[in-house]
Amino acid sequence: MLENQTLDLLGDALRKLEHQFASLPECAAAESAGMDAVIADVAERLGENYPYFHPLYAGQMLKPPHPVARAAYALATWINPNNHALDGGRASTAMERDAVAQIAAMFGWQEHLGHLTGGGTMANLEALWVAGQLQPGKKIVASSQSHYTHERISKVLHLPFAKVSTDARGRMDMAALEQMLAGGEIGCVVATMGTTATGSVDPLPEILALRERYGFRVHIDAAYGGYFTLAGNLAPETRSAFDRIVDADSLVIDPHKHGLQPYGCGCVLFREPAVGRFYKHDSPATYFSSKELHLGEISLECSRPGASAVALWATMRLLPLERGGEFAHGLEACRRAALAFHTRLSQDNRFLTPFAPQLDIVVWALKNGSAERVFQEAARRNLHLALARLPGEWFGSGEEQLLCLRSVLMKPEHEQWINCIWEILDQAANA
Secondary structure (H helix, E strand, O other), rough: OOOOOOHHHHHHHHHHHHHHHOOOOOOOOOOOOOOOHHHHHHHHOOOOOOOOOOOEEOOOOOOOOHHHHHHHHHHHHHHOOOOHHHHHHHHHHHHHHHHHHHHHHHHOOOOOEEEOOOHHHHHHHHHHHHHHHHHHOOEEEEOOOOOOOHHHHHHHHOOEEEOOOEEOOOOHHHHHHHHHHHOEEEEEEEEEEEEOOOOOOOOOHHHHHHHHHHEEEEEEEEEEOOOHHHHHOOOOHHHHHHHHHHHHHHHEEEOOOOOOOOOOOOOEEEOOOOHHHHHOOOOOOOOOOOOOOOHHHHHOOOEEEEHHHHHHHHHHHHOOOOOOOOOHHHHHHHHHHHHHHHHHHHOOOOOOOOOOOOEEEEEEEOOOOOOHHHHHHHHHHEOEEEEEEEEEEHHHHOOEEEEEEEOOOOOOOHHHHHHHHHHHHHHHOOO
16 A cells, blocks of 8 residues: 555666766765664554555545655655755755746746745745735734634734634635724735635635735735645636735745645745845855855745755656646546535535535534544544534534534545545444
């Protein structure tokens, strides 16, 4: 079940890489006695994880990286480049610039400023930091279903923060937002393109229309859902939101989610390259190898793994970011799986489904019984779901918060496993 064909490819690639340094004098490779026992112990310990790689894992946002990403990342670790300064990662820096430019182009940005990060949290930190530089002391707002990181980051940046209520589908409520905007205190609105709990997509066209009247920055948190801009089977309302990302001021996307990359690989992008002035700093030792821009000069992070850039570049070389391509087809399969699963849930009188998925995340509750018990019974049968607390009013419940079940169907093969997933859920619910 665990792909291992890349091990042979990796051996061949490693020999080719070594040959390129053949002019160097011989040096002894590092060796350590007892490595075999330690690695065997590591394999044993890793087996204590849930089977994140398998289609029956349909809980949290976890999927295996593409084999080409895994092989490219591993190959790069023999060199271990650091993409802070050019002399620490010459080849991997070029790969990062190319990869980031391809991501920007996916959203329609030819001009941009951006780089990879350790993940979405760091990427959002940089975007909100820039927003604070441009709108000093003004408030950051995001929906009540947005990722908790926005409120925490605002505290770190000493910026005021407020949550905007959502509608019955988990999307930012426009009437509530406009009421908050009337006070003139808001400097940046975070629009979430795929909330972590439900995959809901905020109504970006309406948010941008409000920007014309109230003059705030729009930051897009597309950490989870960003790649769905390539999918050809989004609902028209969702499609219209993704098509307007081009008009936002900044955005975040996580290649380590739907981009088929190992953790951690995030990306932050700014539409206006001029915001790079806020990053300006002096370094006494690192920026003298080239007059070209070093990525460390446009990043709050210093040392960053060049291996992440190599893996991402290799993946996009194999699977270009284009509508109608193989990569896009994988996203479309995930969405079809979610729609098929939602249909079955909505037709079964044991379950409550608040709304159809906009992307590939499905949430549901039990009319009677315990969501936690079903969660446990499903796990006993090797189906791994997730739990979430969501507003009871979405489900017609009088409870303020309702414990629900949740599935992230982010593996393309989930489409072929829906029957099996349903059978196990049926058994778990009956039990």
